[in-house]
Amino acid sequence: MILVTGADGFIGSHLVETLVRSGKQVRAFVLYNSFNSWGWLDQCSDDVKGKFEIFSGDIRDPNGVRSAMKGCESVLHLAALIAIPYSYHSPDTYIDTNIKGTLNVLQAAKDLNIKRVIVTSTSEVYGTAKFVPITEDHPLQGQSPYSASKIGADQLAMSFYHSFETPVTIIRPFNTYGPRQSARAIIPTIITQIAQGKKKIKLGSVHPTRDFNYVSDTVRGFLKILDSNQSIGEVINIGSNFEVSVGETVQLISEIMKTEITIESDDARIRPSGSEVERLWASNEKAKNLVGWAPEYGGKDGFKRGLAETIQWFTNPKNLSSYKSDIYNI
Known part of the structure; x- marks a missing residue:
């Protein structure tokens, strides 16, 4: 057991x-x-x-x-x-x-x-x-x-x-990502906002890099x-x-979802400067x-495949309805 x-x-x-x-x-x-x-x-x-x-x-x-x-x-x-x-x-x-x-x-x-x-x-x-x-x-x-x-x-x-x-x-x-992840994480935050039809995506810092x-x-x-x-x-x-930046991740997701978006900085989502993990x-x-x-x-191609599978799950209306993309989830 x-x-x-x-x-x-x-x-x-x-x-x-x-x-x-x-x-x-x-x-x-x-x-x-x-x-x-x-x-x-x-x-x-x-x-x-x-x-x-x-x-x-x-x-x-x-x-x-x-x-x-x-x-x-x-x-x-x-x-x-x-x-x-x-x-x-x-x-x-x-x-x-x-x-x-x-x-x-x-x-x-x-x-x-x-x-x-x-x-x-x-x-x-x-x-x-x-x-x-x-x-x-x-x-x-x-x-x-x-x-x-x-x-x-x-x-x-x-x-x-x-x-x-x-x-x-x-x-x-x-940084693990995929279906079912909380919207407090960056990738679901991006996907759910785009899936709800938003053209301006509210995010915190976009320069840090992550290993997804x-x-x-x-x-x-x-x-x-x-x-x-x-x-x-x-x-x-x-x-x-x-290694990929948050900003490039936004770009990859918008390309896969065939949507043009702009990023709007949201102060509530920005960590204190000494607390942000930059790389x-x-x-x-x-x-x-x-x-x-x-x-x-692995690699950029693997990341794009994983993003595509994640997007497919989140854009299913049944799954998307579980998320409150109009508010900041801490």
Whole structure:
């Protein structure tokens, strides 16, 4: 049995579907709520519906986390608060969810003798690149409360590996995108505004660069790491090794959607200057050499293919209706 925390979210729901299709027994940990919503798993593909367990709980609750992990061999820990702007005014919730939540997983894994624990990190822990491409040895820089909380979670995870030999691996995906992503992220922000007929697109800074990773590539990264004992005790980047600016990304999306647009700067969307991560570009050599992972959507051509698939999903009226493109989602 494999437990996936954050299974109701963007990457987590895709991961659950892929695991089920590969024949794995999956327990999906979703955030308890009075609506009995399973997040994106409510809209999972028909071929996986009813073929996984649901555990409703809260990653901040140690007893619930321990109960969810009983009987599991592996834990893929994705549950987290990830919106950077929200971390500016509610940092305490990021400490509780991202650091204490990860501690709950690690403590239970140690006590229950879980065989594999994969903790999900983020490229944001590197901050603005001091050198490129960014390897796993790059310094960690907490340029937002969010990134600081993820650095804390990563360090806790490695401390359990060194102190107790807990079989931990840290997966560090760069900017994942694709169907189901929150509109707080840049690519869905652009697509949903254009899909709603807007000609002036409200954005924050467009000069920073990112290394975008299509969601199926990120999911394959999890599976490759899960299948490799060599990855235990390691931090592994999952990135496309392709750097592109936000401005060029806007241009590519508008070309694919056959729309001419102008960009309107929105002060509310601009990060404080010291907090903005100006440059991200992943080295994926370690992932290739250690676990045999390489992006299927790499380079500019791969990025355009991934954008086209993402646009196709978002422009489906049923999917688009789930998004509020007329407001700023933090």
